[in-house]
Amino acid sequence: MMRSMPLELTAPDISAYRQSNVGIDYVTRMDSGKPGPHVVVQALTHGNELCGALTLDYLFQQNIRPMRGVLSFIFANVAAYGLWDPANPDGNRYVEEDLNRVWADDVLKGPRDSVELRRARELVAYIDTADFLLDLHSMSAPSSPLMVCGVRPQGGQKSVNLSAQIGLPEWLMMDTGHPSGLRMIERGAFGDPAKHNAAILLEAGQHWERASDQIARETSLRFLKVTGAVDAQWADARCNLPTPVQKVVQVTQGYTARSLEFHWLAEYNGLEVIEKAGTALAHDQDHILRTPYDNAVLVMPTRSKRFSVGNTMLRFGRIEALN
Ligand SMILES: [Zn+2]
CATH class of the missing domain: 2.40.50 (OB fold (Dihydrolipoamide Acetyltransferase, E2P))
Known part of the structure; x- marks a missing residue:
């Protein structure tokens, strides 16, 4: 029943991005020196989801600079990414536990320990300074791309509104939360409808299909445009995908x-x-x-x-x- 998916993408070497200017490995902060929001794009919440790493590598190579506010790029679960093996591409989603289930304060401040909890504890204070956050993921099945917009009574509607401004992808999803633990896009101000902060999670398609790379890249460029981090012309010149009629799935x-x-x-x-x-x-x-x-x-x-x-x-x- 299960057919294995071909590997159409190559995992990029991200070692050049380890050096951090905020003291957290694989976190790069770019400050325009002008007022504006803190905009964050995160890749590799899951170690085998290549499109996010490819997107950040591409943006770095384009010499991206914010025109206002602060722009940060984060490679999250680099320990899991380091275990990438093309012969076993399902094997490095995480090292010990799913990094995207540990973002509740009681878990982060609790006594449990794991590779992923240590990384989340390193990142959380920085994540909490984001006004707008895009978390780049991909899926095990070759589904059409979709945006995970969190939970409606909490931050879900803010995330839907941001996704509508971005105009990609076609499918926006609001859900009921994750029973096995809080996701990053739901924590703190992101999940508070009274705050302006908004976070979205892109599932760009199947983990290793070529199309996921383009969806992740162009959704990121449009996200950077609508949050004001980059110039619209700069972003538009790098985008080719048409704007679909978006649908919301609850x-x-x-x-x-x-x-x-x-x-x-x-x-x-x-x-x-x-x-x-x-x-x-x-x-x-x-x-x-x-x-x-x-x-x-x-x-x-x-x-x-x-x-x-x-x-x-x-x-x-x-x-x-x-x-
Ligand atoms: Zn994922």
């Missing part, structure tokens, strides 16, 4: 694996709309996963072979109006 529920025997009954890539409630999608030991309602949108089915009991395998959503 995720209503997720499904977590009950056993390691979980397997899909067909090849789902994500963003399929399944007409009938009760349609069987997967077997999970003696349980059958079925669509909960008519016209359910399948969001980010996990196609990775590396999953554990309790991992989210799929989310269900409904299409909503943009505003």
Whole structure:
């Protein structure tokens, strides 16, 4: 059932970006000297998601400079990225635990330790100074790209509004949070509707497909343009993708694996709309996963072979109006 995905991208050498001007390895701060927001683009929250590293490498090579405010680039889970092995491209999402599930203060300030917690503790105070943040990711299945916009009563609507200004990608997703831990885009002021700070998470497509590189790069350029970090002409000259009519999917529920025997009954890539409630999608030991309602949108089915009991395998959503 599971076909392995071809590697169309090459992991860039990022060692030149280790040297930091703020004392945190792989964090680069560029200050225009003029008033303006702190705009952050982060890559490699997950170690095997190459499009973010390629995007930041590209922007550095373009000699990017902010025209106002402060622009920062962060390579997040560099320990996991260092384990990249093209022969086992599923093997280095993280070293010990998922870096994007540890961003609640009680976890960061708690007694637990891991490679990822140490990195999050290094980064968190810096992340909390961001006015606008774009976190670059990719997916295990060859889904169309989508923007993860957080949770509606918290920061979700701010993230949808920012994504609408950016104009990419076509699909914007609001969800119900992650049951196994707080994501970076939801923490602090990002998740507070009374604050202006907004964070978005791009899932640029399948981890190793060439198209994910272009989506991540052009979404980043448009993000830098709409936040005022770079000149519009500078950004536009580097963009070629058309602006789609955007759609919002509100995720209503997720499904977590009950056993390691979980397997899909067909090849789902994500963003399929399944007409009938009760349609069987997967077997999970003696349980059958079925669509909960008519016209359910399948969001980010996990196609990775590396999953554990309790991992989210799929989310269900409904299409909503943009505003
Ligand atoms: Zn990711």
